[in-house]
Amino acid sequence: MSTWILADTHLDHTGAKPMSIFGPIWNNHPEVLAEHWQKLIKPEDNVIIAGDISWAMQAEDAVPDLTFLNQLPGCRKILLKGNHDFWWSTKSKVNKLFQGNSLDTLEIMQNEAKLIRNPEEPDEDFILVGSRGWKLPTDNDADAKDKKVYEREKNRFLLSLQDVELLKKREAETRDLPVVAVFHYPPLNKFANDSELTAIIESTGISKVYYGHVHKQHGLDNILCFEGEKNGVSYKNIALDFIECVPVRVEV
Ligand SMILES: [Fe+2]
Ligand SMILES: [Fe+2]
Secondary structure (H helix, E strand, O other): OEEEEOOOEEOOOOOOHHHHOOOHHHOOOOHHHHHHHHHHOOOOOOEEEEOEEOOOOOOOHHHHEEEEEEEOOOOEEEEOOOOOOOOOOOOOHHHHHHHHHOOOEEEOOOOOOOEEOOEEEEEEOEEEEOOOOOOOOOOOOHHHHHHHHHHHHHHHHHHHHHHHHHHHHHHHOOOOOOOEEEEEOOOOOOOOOOHHHOOOOOOHHOOEEEEOOOOOOOOOOOOOOOOEEEEEEEEEOOOOOOOOOOOEOOOO
């Protein structure tokens, strides 16, 4: 079995928010994603979806989009919140929504760590940490409100890291497992300048970071985000257009 990751599914069953206005890569993107997903992902696999899941504004309105994800292969789909997930209010309300609509493969990740097991290959087990993140305080357009949100998201990431040891106790896990981090917003800017988040990432021995949110801008050839290795940590953008609707296998 394998664990797969992607972000920014930007689903909208109503058709009111056609993503194709952002370029041909978004033409029929749910169908294209489903096609790749069905080819790659097995029923026993795990899938991580890192935010901007549905355009729905209300929880009930997100059900068809969540049902679309639920019926695709994968026994465990871990969802993180993006900046566009207005349907996602509180943890308990989202859990109730999942239970009430038999969305039995979906689970949310919020202020916590998750143990991702591979019963066939225990060497591939890892711990997932993360938070939504936000615009970096050093970004030119970050205002005082953004800095406040960033601070809150940084603390949520710290809560997730603090949960690693508790999780190991809960799961009776005694091994030193690799820790993989996932964010919706990239934790560093396109120039790969250091940030508070990169300092935390590096100090905790995380070697793999995935993020989404940054989308391709047609007609522009400039660098949009940092991908690659910095100070022993690899960073990858898994936004749906960046990965051309092909889920990425998590390698630890
Ligand atoms: Fe997005
Ligand atoms: Fe986003």
